[in-house]
Amino acid sequence: MTTERLRHLLTLDGLGGDRLDALLDTAEALHPNALGGTALRHVLAGRTVCNLFFENSTRTRSSFQLAAQRLGADVLNFDISASSVKKGESALDTLRTLEAMGIDAFVVRHAENGAVAALAAGAKPTTSLLNAGDGRSAHPTQGLLDMLTIRQRKGRDFSGLSVLVVGDVLHSRVARSDLHALRQLGCRDIRVCGPASLLPGSNITAGCTVGQNLDAMVEGADVVMMLRLQRERMEEGLVPSLDQYFREYGLTPARLARAKPDAIVMHPGPMNRGVEIADAVADGPQSVILDQVANGVAVRMAVLKHLLGG
Template structure:
């Protein structure tokens, strides 16, 4: 579905989804991002700045509110030297009755180089990249239940940096609301492309999408079996609005059944990594002691998210320029 146009196998022109990208493309993003991370200047969370987007104009088109994702993109864009505009696009386009297409054409004509798009409808970023403004590099900042590809890539970068083994030898467990998670979908796809053979999803039946087995993952309803000998545990966020629904009776019951506790972590490999896309519900998906414990790389994920977004922005702009021969 979201198959981005390719320049060649190691370039990208847009960044719509991880599905359809090659291992070479994913590794190009990971290695580019890794190059921005510096560990040796005495500050935690260090990122090397760059001037790769100097003189370029990035417009953040957030049709759906997400302070967290928008802030990480904004930091990344500014660290690359871009001119950044945040557009409350929903409000402006609808207020005067203009169509989405006309709004986007106008923004393109205002000399935008990159759109970062967040929308509640699946496929919006793809539609923009292929139908509306193909000359603008489109970065998907999350669309509906479909994909959240920069989140997937920051997860991949974190595993790449923190796990002490190649992707091919890892066991990765994704735990929680697989059904409603844009993260789970993108993570599974990226892990497979990168060669991970043992991918497990752990969830109650009510929170599993139908036919999940076809994706080549192992399904567990019992977390105590699912996490055994894992190298990486990825806890997913339970949306507040689902709690109390027939799918999910109460938070305390969920924690009892599926929470990542010290006891369950002990069943995984020694030094297994604990990950979570945030924001966390402490005491629901994860015990606080695990979230803040030595095996947690949750805040490193956030930090890596800046580097990954810088990489995706820089590579997409480079791909656009290459394609146009400039």
């Protein structure tokens, strides 16, 4: 197992199964303190974390803030709408300005592919960057919390699992990070399903079974991961209508019954109920969607600890 300290977390691609397991092990150990308490406030005491979000977010931004606070770090939630970015300041100049004030780590969300890696390349050697989602490239902490959720319900051995990812995979940074993680954790049966217009090239789905018939693809699955349909795809003509999408790719109780009886249902949120998932499934006994949200705090605590905790 590698012992070299992580400086940044930009992607799960190439991180390696050992490193992924180490992060997940840390998240499991921190989980009892993730949703409250002050027992771990000493871990990052004196450190400062900045949430630098160029895109809106509810779950990721809030859970990163709580994760840093649970570990005792000071947190700056930077308001882009009221900043000099609106006057034309570049993202890198903004980061360097905040670096000069003593920020140790930046949690960055950005609309452009590769934007967080570009900022990391221009940061000081002592600064850490965490990718909270960039364009359609990657969302590594979402991938980690998804893996933690699967591990909690299905165990550490991913090799015998059948995992199905459904929806707009082409534009999904969550799907990319999940696929990276599943491959490195040894999952042998990864399925990708969606309309042809929303399926990516073989470079992204390498090693996966790809198809367009959800009824067939969900058969015998252990894990069903639904993705948000980005409604602008309908305006672009990639989806004929929301009703038709739900008929063909919405997860209903009848479709879920084709999966294994103990299959779990996941969704990164925000959900479009009645578009990619039925209410009865989203709120049903096989749904672990709120577990994913809760696990986000533990996972982000683990990442901050690995990057900043020594």
